[in-house]
Amino acid sequence: MADDAHAGDGEFVSNDIARASSVRSRPLPLRDATVGQGFWGDEQELVRTQVLPFQWCALNDNVPGAAPSYCMHNFRAAAAQNRRRTAARSQGDRFVPPVYTDRGFNVLPDDPERPDPDRFYGFVFQDTDFSKWIEAVGYSLAHHPDAELEARADAAIDIVCAAQQENGYLDTYYILNGMDRHFTNLKDHHELYCMGHLIEGAVAYYEGTGKTRLLHAAQGFADYVASVFGTEPGRLRGYPGHEIAEMALVRLYEVTNERRYLDLAAYFVDERGRAPLYFEVEDRTRAKREGATYVPNDNQPMPYAYYQAHEPVVDQREAVGHAVRAGYLYSGVADVARLTENERLADTVRALWRNIVDRKLYVTGGVGATAFGEAYSYDYDLPNDLAYSETCAAIALVFFARRMLELEPKSEYADVMELALYNTVLAGMAMDGKSFFYVNPLEVRTEAVRSHDARFLHIKDVRQKWFGCACCPPNLARLVESVQEYAYTLADDGGTLFTHLYIDGMAVVHVLSKDEDDEDVALRLEVESGLPWNGHVRAVVHVDEGDGGADDYGDGHDGKISVPFIFAFRLPAWAGDQIEVAACTTVPAEAQGRVNRRVRDGYLYLAGTWRDGDVFEFDFPMPVMMLEANLRVSEDAGKVAFVRGPVVYCAEECDNGSRLHCLHVDAARVGERAENVTVEPFDFKAGAEALDGKGTGGVEPVSRCMVRLRVPAWRDEVRDAKPLYSRWHPPVRRRVEAVLIPYFAWANRGENEMRVFLDIS
Amino acid sequence: MADDAHAGDGEFVSNDIARASSVRSRPLPLRDATVGQGFWGDEQELVRTQVLPFQWCALNDNVPGAAPSYCMHNFRAAAAQNRRRTAARSQGDRFVPPVYTDRGFNVLPDDPERPDPDRFYGFVFQDTDFSKWIEAVGYSLAHHPDAELEARADAAIDIVCAAQQENGYLDTYYILNGMDRHFTNLKDHHELYCMGHLIEGAVAYYEGTGKTRLLHAAQGFADYVASVFGTEPGRLRGYPGHEIAEMALVRLYEVTNERRYLDLAAYFVDERGRAPLYFEVEDRTRAKREGATYVPNDNQPMPYAYYQAHEPVVDQREAVGHAVRAGYLYSGVADVARLTENERLADTVRALWRNIVDRKLYVTGGVGATAFGEAYSYDYDLPNDLAYSETCAAIALVFFARRMLELEPKSEYADVMELALYNTVLAGMAMDGKSFFYVNPLEVRTEAVRSHDARFLHIKDVRQKWFGCACCPPNLARLVESVQEYAYTLADDGGTLFTHLYIDGMAVVHVLSKDEDDEDVALRLEVESGLPWNGHVRAVVHVDEGDGGADDYGDGHDGKISVPFIFAFRLPAWAGDQIEVAACTTVPAEAQGRVNRRVRDGYLYLAGTWRDGDVFEFDFPMPVMMLEANLRVSEDAGKVAFVRGPVVYCAEECDNGSRLHCLHVDAARVGERAENVTVEPFDFKAGAEALDGKGTGGVEPVSRCMVRLRVPAWRDEVRDAKPLYSRWHPPVRRRVEAVLIPYFAWANRGENEMRVFLDIS
Incomplete structure (x- = not known):
């Protein structure tokens, strides 16, 4: 142009x-951008009326049939410990908290009916369940005052703040299991991740309500961390195992204008991946203390790539490792580059962005192709049926994209941000707001999902109610509730x-x-x-x-x-x-x-x-686009996907019959400009009702107006009598119209085959 | 017809x-069928001159750079224990062997330089390294007398026999770790598998040399097992965790004419999978003895399908679980059905055969599609790039096919047997006999193999020298050396x-x-x-x-x-x-x-x-066949494979350039009867020499005459500047000839992309 x-x-x-x-630019202050009625108004209402109340129950272990979170339980236990310490001190006694030795990554009570009120339970990062909820609540209250919700949030904040240590430390896992070991396993024990989420939640709640209590608690934690980590002699030269603190600290800096938070973020970015590698040093030290043999983590060529710590951040040019961690890190790096005017770091995030967008991005805006490590795979490896494409990774990409926009206004960033938002992010939530996908494949065969073969264990064809490791639903909630912050920058x-x-x-x-x-x-x-x-x-x-x-x-x-x-x-x-x-x-x-x-x-x-x-x-013209992938993507060879505006389409079994690999787009009839594709407004519920027997499988589809596509296609006739292999014959085909619905709406009508990329003929 | x-x-x-x-029919006695010069003569010579000597070194831990087997070490240690027992007894003392408590599945010495001469090392089934070797040696000696080899074998047999217990028991894992626990973990500890292989080896050596020493030892073990297992009161109602004993016992029956061996085989087949499930009973008993909590194995709908023990054998209709175990079991069932004239069991194996051949067989004759459990996957799930298709599973299918032929002479059994032999089995060995594939994919992308992504960890594009768990190379050796036993039945x-x-x-x-x-x-x-x-x-x-x-x-x-x-x-x-x-x-x-x-x-x-x-x-006409898979096989939709006679063909990168997914068979030019495919004799070595730069990658190809195909095709031109996704355009293609070589010859010219199924256009 x-x-x-x-x-x-x-x-x-x-x-x-x-x-x-x-x-350079920044999002508008929280209350200066609002969402009205319409598409995103509906999504926000869904989150406000369905997800937030559910999430509150989950935090408090009040969801019948779901694994307890133990999140508020842990904060209460830590607060009780503080009260006992204060009481002891007032008596002139020294308080010695109990030290537990079984500090697993996910610890559950021996008797689920009788959890010990003083013990920590759940994942090491369970505190973040609260932080994500309070963040979404903050966004919600900014535009939808709700005295009852605010009172509930304030009460929860009181409990959380009561759990904080005098030095500002606030991670209940170590508070309850023994502070003697805190900051000894940054690689895998998520303390700085907990801090990051706490900051994000505190800032949002402050911006939404003007209340500072949680913000001060978060500052206290950050101040303590700032006093422990750094390059100065005697400090730990560590950095987060699971990133988020970087961008959270920048946010804390921007709301408080306290430079030390930006400095800490910049330190974390700068130190990461430098030799000697801190995670290795830490592993060695821990092994030594425990009298164990240190076993180098060398079964892979880049064992620390999972953590994006395989080389100094500034030198990184390929998006690797756990895709959520990667997206959070890159977001933080973009923030630091912008605020410190570090052109080398800006080049780093530009290069990482190019690598993702040119080689590692699903057409649905998803990233992180492989289930192994929930990670970015190698260049152009974008499997459809085995995709991981975690909802949270797409959310992280949205974070990253907006930060690139803040760095430099180029519409490509917004194009990808919008693509991820409307497709992979929204596909993560059912249309009734009551169930969620962690993983967002581009092709699902029901028999594969049902096979119990480990290749497909991560693939679901029905959204789940909630997860034990509940990252995606609350992450989705906080993003949807703040979507206006992605619409504008000033x-x-x-x-x-x-x-x-x-x-x-x-x-x-x-x-x-x-x-x-x-x-x-x-x-x-x-x-x-x-x-x-x-x-x-x-x-x-x-x-x-x-x-x-x-x-x-x-x-x-x-x-x-x-x-x-x-x-x-x-x-x-x-x-x-x-x-x-x-x-x-x-x-x-x-x-x-x-x-x-x-x-x-x-x-x-x-x-x-x-x-x-x-x-x-x-x-804006909104032509239907029939897209092909770069020929280097072997999985998509001979296939096309349909997109119209920001919406990616898919074929579902309940519209098109089973064996979607037998459905072939008739390219000649479609036309290069897809001019013969019918664009058809429809009500999703009515569309579902019109389906035949296989139909909705007992699921009650939500009434919602959308647009579907009718695409000229062929269908191979399956001849039952054929042996497994036979001499090739020109296919016996009949003309059909493929009916495509928005990808974000898939799996809202029961178990179902689905394909985004369709064979072309 | x-x-x-x-x-x-x-x-x-x-x-x-x-x-x-x-x-009903039986193979000819070992010496009554011989292989002359030619294709199989060459293969046998390769095994005789390359594999058997190497295997002997491996058995004796004499392969520099390879993980020691400890096989003969273990037999020697057990023999020494026997000598100490005898010596003690001659002094009137009671001999109490040491009991070790660390009895892992694979135990290695703390100091690899100084293994304890009295301890067991290696996998629980390490004894079978000897049994497979002696079996191949037996076949070899039947037709190629070799006094040195026979003397070496006799000496090894002396050691093995010296390890046998007085009651006939002969598994060094329990002999050395403590007989108190023998037959307490049939599910996972392979004792009856060791017995089966010992019998197979002993029978072959007897047939090849007329010598009975090892045969008598095997009979002694079988007699002891027959006295321990069965439905009679006081006996264990167990059966093998890893099958092979069933068909081995039938073989022992056929060579000795002792009915009790057939009865034991029939018992194992009949009891397997009946309620209460023996493996569960055993797990409970073991947990109780060890004071542990019994944890039911219920994370899958059919947890015992891996062992083919999910239901009584006679009721089984679908091939499931570990594909080698399955093939060995079905072979034994076919044997028992034939010899006991059990029509219900005959129907069982016919149904299992149909399930495999109609739904679970690769076009290369491979079976066991999934790496998870090295197992049969669900119907029509035949991934090309993630195939497991273990060499041993194809060998097991050859065993099963011949036994079906023995039951009833239908050429379909021989067609599949031949297909497996010429393709997946032979692909398991390099053309120089010095390296081996465990896994036989139908599509390999080198960047996937090099990615270290766990999806592809089982896939290699270069054969390995030997394996720690060395099942495939010696299994291949025993089959190739006895291939004449599959050519005829009387x-x-x-x-x-x-x-x-x-x-x-x-x-x-x-x-x-x-x-x-x-x-x-x-x-x-x-x-x-x-x-x-x-x-x-x-x-x-x-x-x-x-x-x-x-x-x-x-x-x-x-x-x-x-x-x-x-x-x-x-x-x-x-x-x-x-x-x-x-x-x-x-x-x-x-x-x-x-x-x-x-x-x-x-x-x-x-x-x-x-x-x-x-x-x-x-x-016999030997037309080139362009095959398509049944439309239910989604992985092969829009693809074809080429076969000529019993040989399946594949495209390799070094003949066709990289990105084989950009190579499309031009069906219109090929013709439905593949009449425009050029059939071209060539010398494999000369063919390799003629290749361009990428060529052989330092590998010296073996000179061997074979036939390759030249197939009219198209190649997509990769346009470098293209973004990851773009509006579809009719492909830019150039006409090429795809050069296809026999599948069994792939990966003999260095690292290489490969495809059996090619896209069609």
């Missing part, structure tokens, strides 16, 4: 736009608002007056979006003046004040290579010569002076 | 042929010789005189075979009279005696559906009206009176 300035009479010139397109100079995602709702920008005496004005952008089902977007500018007038803004002909500002709107890649800038009209601003426009890096920059009532109208 | 009698003047009538086609009534495989060599049948006073005559069938490269087979009849004349045989016109007999020759399925009976001419017998012919169940029965010099000439 050519960068093309459109002359106008506005006061902004190309130089301003050039500056705006190289600027340039650091305050002069440009980037719209990355088109979501019904509102974004508010406080434009500072140039004159100290004047009041600021607020520009409100009110967005109505047809996405993901059509490309019509309408955004109305509202100018809210402060009480004291706004004298430095010029008056228009109609007496309205005019606010100079740049709006930058993403031109989505799915709208095709040839999006006309004419897809956007700006009335009446352009007619009145108040606007300059220019396209840069996939954004349409509209620099002008804006008046209340100015309107942007976009009509 | 119609059963079609061809009238003649011979004295045999249709009824005789009908009887012959429903008769009907139980002595009146029909079945030729199942066409191998250069000789089969001798001793035709009993009807008159007690007369000498028997020997019919010798001398076979010259073009297989596997062409279908021309010539077999000459020799009639060898005994010393005292053969008066009961009529004289022909030329003064030669005429011997009434039926020759039955398999009509291979690969010769096509339309094999003309004219593919066989019998001169001069047919011209002289001495022969009746009839086709039944894929065999051409030639009933007649035979004279010295009669000749059979076969000219």
